[in-house]
Amino acid sequence: MKIGYARVSTQDQDNAMQLIALKEDGCKRIFEEKASGAKFDRPILWQCIESLKTGDQLVFYKLDRVARSLSDLLQILERVEKSGASIKSLTEPIDTGSAAGRLMLQILGAMAEFERSLIRERSIAGQREARARGKQFGRPLSVDEATASAIVDEYLTGLHTLKGVAQRFGVSPSVVKRLVYKKTKPSYRS
Structure with missing residues (x-):
């Protein structure tokens, strides 16, 4: 059959x-x-x-x-x-x-x-080239730079959870996590 x-x-x-x-x-x-x-x-x-x-x-x-x-x-x-x-x-x-x-x-x-390997290599090379020219990948920040910095500083004090910081600033916990990761891992690009 x-x-x-x-x-x-x-x-x-x-x-x-x-x-x-x-x-x-x-x-x-x-x-x-x-x-x-x-x-x-x-x-x-x-x-x-x-x-x-x-x-x-x-x-x-x-x-x-x-x-x-x-x-x-x-x-x-x-x-x-x-x-x-x-x-x-x-x-x-x-x-x-x-x-x-x-x-x-x-x-x-x-x-x-x-x-598929060639396509992947070309895609990665294109992304590297775009980053070198200053292209930003991913969604734009949902908060301004000053607020982003305040969110990260607040979380890094160790006094609040991701959820607590998120509620205080009116953003989702994933936004807080992404901002903290971006600041603490310099090679990370959003």
Whole structure:
């Protein structure tokens, strides 16, 4: 039996295109998940894999919907193979029923991981460059600099809790915590 798996990263994203493709391919059962692929803890994926029986085929739209790293991919592949099932991607030529197919799957997984690493490196380099030019990241302070300084000084006396300082200045405890951390950890950038 063909068992489908569709995943999108956030609640705002739509997996309709994946679902249509999986149904057109003949999937009798489809597991849907809304979770970041960067997280290894994807309960619906593991539930899907646990449901596989000998002769079943796990079908997904694209490799990056199932695995985000080569080690992740290899672990998933091992669990699928232990169940006696195989893997099929609708957009990549993957057939894990042969040694060549498993090799192709591993090469594609390594290339996907490499591409994500390059994107991450470029993003970090861009952020460093922007910081060097004076760009401030994150939300602007909800209080002026004088109030921020007073909040930190009040907390650092040790006489008040985060919540107490927050109530006194009319801000949330997370604002107090962020301001204190920013002042006490000079390398921290908000």
